[in-house]
Amino acid sequence: MNITLAAGGTGGHMVPAHALAAELKARGHGVMLITDDRGAKIPGLFEDVPTHILPAGRLGGGPIGMLKAVRSVLQGRRRAKALYRDFTPDAVVGFGGYPAFPALLAASSMKIPTILHEQNAVLGRVNRWVAGDAAAIATAYAEVDRLKATYRGKVELVGNPVRESVARLGTMPFPEFDDTAPLKILVTGGSQGATVLGKVVPDALGKLPPKLRHRLQVVQQCRADDIETVRARYAALNIPAELLTYIEDMPERLGETHLVIARAGASTIAELTAAGRPAILVxxxxxxxxxxxxNAREMAKAGGARMIMQDEFTPETLSAQIAVIAGDAQALSNAAERALSVGRPHATSDLADLVERVAGGASPLLVGRVETAQPSLAMGAPA
Incomplete structure (x- = not known):
């Protein structure tokens, strides 16, 4: 079969789409990607998949901005329809983000079945707009806000696809850690980085008790504008740190990490729970x-993560939380197990199964392993 994937241009949309593309290709299907300029430039993704960049305006910016956005969406819809006449997709899978919108509109107008994948614990704006026409809605969380109860019959809980190299980490032992081993910390703000992490994390690590501070090994993702300032701060604190603007070898880095400090993006949490890595989430x-x-509430409730809201994210608060989690080897190991307990390492294959059922014309939720996401209290809210 031929499957078109449509994804917005951030890592949160693109990484799960990339994982699904690899699985579908391994099953012998043809795959095409529709995205925007940002998505096409993310390193290491979709290198062997035909990629098409379509216009997709971001709705907003007053009457003039809305007019321009609608014009762009309609132009993208026309181009998508032309692509579909050549590629003839059996289904179109949308991963959210504005670049997915015209591709999904084109599919619905041509009676091509659509599947939506929602990475977050809140149904995204584009997915809300097109949910009524979707044949199936695949979710990453058991509770999803802003998802109407009337859509429950076409919702399937699959999880958030991660790369096979990340899922494999969950089957391997947690990195050895005791009272003398190095404490390896990974800091990441998602595909775009996060300035606040660069401001707070070095000083927080500098406040750790000497028995932890002297064993630190840090890998931190920084924004390009921040990296030299952060590097100087680590040097002043005499803490060894490797700084990068983009962590391309994330599976390898995650595999040797004891504790992650990160934003709570959907792909980040999916990888943490699939690999079984405890975290402090901001x-x-x-x-x-x-x-x-x-997104963070499920992992935090399970005990695999601690959540610090940004207005409370200070060096003192973060340092205290790190000391609690990493100050005891057994506590760190227990947090890792609890993180793993809410992981869904089979998300990629489960989503691929759902796509095959829809593309093949079967009732999407009657065949195969089914687990249905439940409406949260906020699901009844108007979209």
Missing amino acids: PLPTATDDHQTA
């Missing part, structure tokens, strides 16, 4: 519908 306060706070 949700992005400006995330649409506060979806990062919602």
Whole structure:
């Protein structure tokens, strides 16, 4: 079969789409990607998949901005329809983000079945707009806000696809850690980095008790504008740290990490729980519908993560939390197990199964392993 994937241009949308593409290709299907300029430039993704960049305006910016956005969406829809006449997809899978919108509109107008994948614990804006026409909605969390109860019959809980190299970490032992071993910490703000992590984390690590501080080995992702300032701060504190603007070999880095300090993006949490890595999560306060706070709640409730809101994210608070988690080897190991307990390492294959059922014309939720996401208290809210 031929499957078109449509994804917005951030890592949160692109990484699960990439994982699904690899699985579908391994099963012998043809795959095409529709995205925007940002998505096409993310390193290491979709290198062997035909990629098409379509216009997709971001709706907003007053009447003039809305007019331009609608014009761009309609142009993208026309181009997507032309692509579909050549590629003839059996299904179109949308991963959210504005670049997915025209591709999904084109599919619905041509009676091509669509599947939506929602990475976050809040149904995203584009997915809300097109959910009514979707044949199936695949979710990453058991509770999803802003998902209407009337859609329950076409919802399937699959999880958030991660790369096979990440999922494999969950079957391997947690990195050895005792009273003398190095404490390896990974700091990441998602595909775009996070300035606040660069401001707070070095000073927090500098406040740790000497028995932990002297054993630190840090890998930290920084924004390009921040990296030299952060490097100087670590040097002043005499803490060994490797700084990068983008962590391309994330599976390898994650595999040797004891503790992660990160934003609460959907792909980040999916990888942490699939690999079984404890974390301190700092949700992005400006995330649409506060979806990062919602993303973090399952992992935090299980005991695999601690959540610190950004207005409380200070060196003192962070240092205290690190000391609690990593100050005892057994506590760190227990947190790792609890993180793993909420992971869904089979998300990629489960999503691929769902796509095959829809593309093959079967009732999407009647065949195969089914686990249905439940509406949260906020599901009845108007979309």
